[in-house]
Amino acid sequence: MESALKRFRVAAYVVGVFLLILTLVAMPMKYLGDDKTLIAIVGPIHGFLYMVYLVVAFHLAALARWPFKYTLGVLLAGTIPFLSFVAERKVTHRVQAAQAAAGAEPVRSSSAAR
Template sequence: MQGALTRYRIIAWIVGVCLLTLVLVGMPLKYLADNDTVVAIVGPAHGFLFMVYLVLTFDLARRAGWPFLRMLLVMAAGTIPFLSFWAERKVSHAWVPADLAKSPV
């Protein structure tokens, strides 16, 4: 499960940074300066990486035995700026260690 957690943590940060770049840089440039270069480059990359985020979140949830609602909430966290960072912290420092403590290995 440690490998799945590491993959999830990396993609959560990447998706969070891409989303913040889109919201804080790309959107103001597009709508205030009529320059859509950042949105045109970062937008498709973020879309692809978000799909990877969903797959890796599902993988971690399956391995950790999370309830369906928790998995959906963590997946949805990647759609709200700054929330993916909070979710990554919660997952890696609270939920997964608790799951590891419960499982007999």
């Protein structure tokens, strides 16, 4: 699950950065400066990266067995500026806590079971 978490973290950051570029730079240039060049470049890139984010996040959700509502929230986080960064932190803490809890459970040996 560690590699799935790393992939998710990278995807969340990349999608977040491209969404910020899209909303804070490209959109104002389109509507205030009447220049559609940057939005024509960044928009499709963000769209493709968001699809990658969805696949990576869903894979992590399946491995971690998250509830549907939590999974849906994480999947939608890539559509709201800055939220993918928040979701990445929360997901990282959740997965690490689950891994620590799973590792902290006592392991029964075959002699202790008798």
